[in-house]
Amino acid sequence: MGFKANWSEAAQSNSLKPEGDYECLIAKAEERDYTNSKGEEKTCLNISFIIRNDVEQGYKNGHIFHTLWKRREPTENDKQVKGYGFNQVMALGKAAGLPDGKDYDSLEQFLEELIKKPVRVTIKHGEWNGEKREEVSWLNPTKFPTVKHTFKQSQSSTAQTYAQPQQSYAPAQPANQGFVDMPIDDDLPF
Known part of the structure; x- marks a missing residue:
């Protein structure tokens, strides 16, 4: 079966997902260090969601990223979670x-408990430095508890599976022994 080219359906791999709700699992929740455009070292809280493939929706197995920033003037509650917005961290939990x-x-113990938990993520489109991007605007409990x-097998786990050392080896054959001349293609039975 053939197909007809339709350039209106073309999308780049980094194209924006449509605004709306996505049923996700929390894949990662971790602090990361980075250097901003002014050369200042900063730390942020990165949450990576994976769009569930067991729920009928678009962009299955796609990723949504959410970043929490430390408060400039953290409250006592914010200081309990290393200066991030306490209300944002609690909304995630x-x-x-x-x-x-x-x-x-x-905070690390809290973040570990989040991994693989289902949530419903609402995406809106925002603009930052003149560029449109996806933003997590709301987090809600899942409608599909x-x-x-099914997680895709990562390359690292595939490498571990196939990169196992060989347990036994065939004995080495002396040079020019054990080789059989192969017949010319015309002589093959198939």
Whole structure:
């Protein structure tokens, strides 16, 4: 079966996802260091969501990224979560269904508990430095709490699977022994 070219359907891999709600899993939640355009070292909280493939929706297995910035003037509550907006961190935990009132020893412990939790992410389009981009505008509890998402096998796990050392080796053959002359193609039975 053939097809007809339709350039109106063309999209680049970095094109924006449409605004709206996406059922996701939290793939990563970690602090990252970066250097801003002024050369200043900063730390931010990066949350990476993967769009679920067990829910009927577009962009399955795609990624959505959300960054939380430290407050310039953190409150006492903000200081409990290393200066990030306490309300933003709590909104993330609430959307992920973490237990209300639970004590955490550190922000890292809280972030670890978020991994693979389902959430509903609302995307809006915003502009930064003259460039349109996706922004997470809202986080809500999932409408599909039973998760049957199948994760793609990462290249690193594939490399581990195929890069196992060989346990036994065939004995080496002396040079020019053990080789058989192959017949010319016309003589092959197939």
